[in-house]
Amino acid sequence: MHLLYSPDAVRAAEAPMLAACEAAGNPDQLMRQAAYGLAVHIARAVTNRPALPEPTVAGPETLAALTKPAPSMPGTGSQLRGALIVGLIGPGNNGGDGLYALAELSGRGARCVAVMVADRWHERAAAAAAAAGVEVVKHHKREAAQGSGATKHNEVLQHLACADVIVDAVLGIGAKGGMPIPGWDADAQTWAVHGETLDALVVAADCPSGLNTQTGNADEMVPLADITVTFGALKRGLVAGAAREKTGDIYLVEIGLQAPQDTHLMPRLITPADAESELLAPRPGDHKYSRGVLGMVAGSPAYPGAAVLCSTAAAAIGAHDAGRGGIGMLVTAGRGAAGQAVVQTLPEVVNIDRAELASPAGSAESASNGWPAVTSKVNAWVVGPGLGEEPEDLEPALAVMRGTQGPVIVDASALAVWEPSIAARTDTDAGAEVSTKVHVLTPHAGEFLALVQRLGIDAADPAEDPVSAARDLAAAVGAVVLLKGSATVVAAPSGVTFLAASAAATLARAGSGDKLAGVLGAMLATHAARASARGEELSLERIAQLCAAAAVVHGLKYSAA
Numbered sequence: 367m368h369l370l371y372s373p374d375a376v377r378a379a380e381a382p383m384l385a386a387c388e389a390a391g392n393p394d395q396l397m398r399q400a401a402y403g404l405a406v407h408i409a410r411a412v413t414n415r416p417a418l419p420e421p422t423v424a425g426p427e428t429l430a431a432l433t434k435p436a437p438s439m440p441g442t443g444s445q446l447r448g449a450l451i452v453g454l455i456g457p458g459n460n461g462g463d464g465l466y467a468l469a470e471l472s473g474r475g476a477r478c479v480a481v482m483v484a485d486r487w488h489e490r491a492a493a494a495a496a497a498a499g500v501e502v503v504k505h506h507k508r509e510a511a512q513g514s515g516a517t518k519h520n521e522v523l524q525h526l527a528c529a530d531v532i533v534d535a536v537l538g539i540g541a542k543g544g545m546p547i548p549g550w551d552a553d554a555q556t557w558a559v560h561g562e563t564l565d566a567l568v569v570a571a572d573c574p575s576g577l578n579t580q581t582g583n584a585d586e587m588v589p590l591a592d593i594t595v596t597f598g599a600l601k602r603g604l605v606a607g608a609a610r611e612k613t614g615d616i617y618l619v620e621i622g623l624q625a626p627q628d629t630h631l632m633p634r635l636i637t638p639a640d641a642e643s644e645l646l647a648p649r650p651g652d653h654k655y656s657r658g659v660l661g662m663v664a665g666s667p668a669y670p671g672a673a674v675l676c677s678t679a680a681a682a683i684g685a686h687d688a689g690r691g692g693i694g695m696l697v698t699a700g701r702g703a704a705g706q707a708v709v710q711t712l713p714e715v716v717n718i719d720r721a722e723l724a725s726p727a728g729s730a731e732s733a734s735n736g737w738p739a740v741t742s743k744v745n746a747w748v749v750g751p752g753l754g755e756e757p758e759d760l761e762p763a764l765a766v767m768r769g770t771q772g773p774v775i776v777d778a779s780a781l782a783v784w785e786p787s788i789a790a791r792t793d794t795d796a797g798a799e800v801s802t803k804v805h806v807l808t809p810h811a812g813e814f815l816a817l818v819q820r821l822g823i824d825a826a827d828p829a830e831d832p833v834s835a836a837r838d839l840a841a842a843v844g845a846v847v848l849l850k851g852s853a854t855v856v857a858a859p860s861g862v863t864f865l866a867a868s869a870a871a872t873l874a875r876a877g878s879g880d881k882l883a884g885v886l887g888a889m890l891a892t893h894a895a896r897a898s899a900r901g902e903e904l905s906l907e908r909i910a911q912l913c914a915a916a917a918v919v920h921g922l923k924y925s926a927a
């Protein structure tokens with residue numbers, strides 16, 4: 367699990383270290399450390415492309431390929447000889463990182479060019495770069511406006527066209543929007559005039575320039591990076607929202623930052639290893655009920671496929687890997703074709719008539735609420751995938767939401783009829799959240815906007831700041847909110863938040879949400895069963911964490927398909 371820092375948290379963590387470096391008469395020590403890490407990754411990129419070591423956070427492309435490149439050592443001087451590395455250098459400390467990195471690489475034999483894209487720069491780093499033999503080209507807007515601008519522009523283009531690596535060290539966490547580079551054509555993601563696609567590997571220093579490292583918001587001006595080498599800590603805005611499409615693989619360079627004392631409300635990134643560790647192994651003596659029973663109200667005569675996707679995804683967890691993460695039993699409440707399709711695909715499923723949830727028959731074998739007896743064994747429910755708008759399908763879903771303590775994953779069509787009053791729940795001791803009635807809402811951005819509008823909730827825009835958006839809704843309605851996106855954000859009402867960033871862009875297709883609902887259901891059912899056997903309940907924060915782990919499992923399992 368990685369803590370995700372806001373830019374303010376990064377600055378706060380850096381401050382005492384910078385003061386100590388200053389006092390020791392070595393003010394750039396931290397920057398040099400960061401720059402060394404950057405240089406190592408650039409050297410690896412030059413010498414080993416495309417076999418780079420495993421990133422801290424895999425980008426969508428890497429996930430789609432699901433390759434695990436072999437780790438390797440940084441290149442030696444001789445391997446770098448002949449390589450051209452061009453740094454785009456901005457006015458602040460991010461530019462300083464770039465300059466010190468170029469100085470390192472120049473010392474190892476690469477030809478390095480620093481293009482100063484602002485009319486000021488980090489003086490000490492620039493002096494170090496010049497002393498190490500880095501060529502300097504000044505090409506900023508003010509200078510571009512003066513007579514020699516066109517010639518200079520062509521010179522820069524020439525360098526860029528021949529570069530093996532372009533280092534984006536224009537703006538870091540101090541960016542206030544935009545890319546201050548003369549001639550940068552954002553639409554084409556290249557430099558104007560020539561317009562050809564550049565062959566170089568683009569390495570972003572700390573973050574792609576212009577990215578909002580608080581929210582992840584990135585407009586079309588922000589250049590795409592093949593890899594991002596970030597310093598000290600993972601920034602929240604590197605893995606949230608649009609950032610996923612900009613950063614490529616992310617590598618974290620440690621520079622010794624101390625974590626803040628109070629990290630409770632810092633978002634956390636769930637790694638594949640974290641997610642794996644949440645897949646419970648079956649124990650000797652387990653039986654189908656003790657492993658966890660998942661109930662499902664999914665699919666309808668109009669959309670029977672959603673029920674198949676949801677149930678097969680739930681059943682597939684645990685089908686391999688010694689049964690880890692697997693549920694003991696799946697109970698579906700089907701109607702017509704939706705029920706038949708599931709049973710034909712998964713004969714082990716217990717299918718009950720959906721109508722019996724909305725209008726309980728109440729026979730001698732019924733559960734205490736009049737539902738079929740098997741429902742009393744259910745540890746978690748999924749309601750909504752493929753239900754459509756018919757009352758025959760939505761009423762049973764509502765009955766589950768109202769009539770069980772949960773956890774209930776409220777997905778797709780069920781979100782359109784969900785009300786906070788349905789989830790009304792009583793907290794025990796002050797501050798201790800227990801799952802007396804737990805609902806997990808799983809909107810994508812469109813469903814999120816429809817939901818907050820219908821309920822009159824003031825929430826951040828998920829397209830601009832997904833972490834705040836999920837937190838706002840969760841706090842307003844008292845439910846766990848799983849906001850789907852290129853990174854998925856899961857927030858508990860307390861504000862505790864987890865991110866899952868292990869899904870490739872290939873997952874943006876019909877049916878992915880249905881499968882995710884099934885994986886979520888399996889994760890919650892297995893953990894709720896274990897907790898209940900111990901006489902415990904899962905807290906809302908724990909449920910949020912498990913949901914993010916399930917999103918990671920889903921991303922890894924289905925990204926390559």
Ligand SMILES: NC(=O)C1=CN([C@@H]2O[C@H](COP(=O)(O)OP(=O)(O)OC[C@H]3O[C@@H](n4cnc5c(N)ncnc54)[C@H](O)[C@@H]3O)[C@@H](O)[C@H]2O)[C@@H](O)CC1
Binds near residue numbers: 384400538
């Ligand atoms: N403080 C340190 O010692 C360390 C800082 N680090 C680096 O320093 C970066 C932060 O440095 P800074 O605070 O100097 O911030 P930046 O380097 O991100 O840039 C800030 C400067 O750019 C200007 N600026 C912002 N947006 C602009 C725009 N759209 N157009 C033109 N100019 C713009 C600002 O006015 C300011 O002068 C980090 O991202 C990281 O790369 C690392 O070296 C680690 C150590």
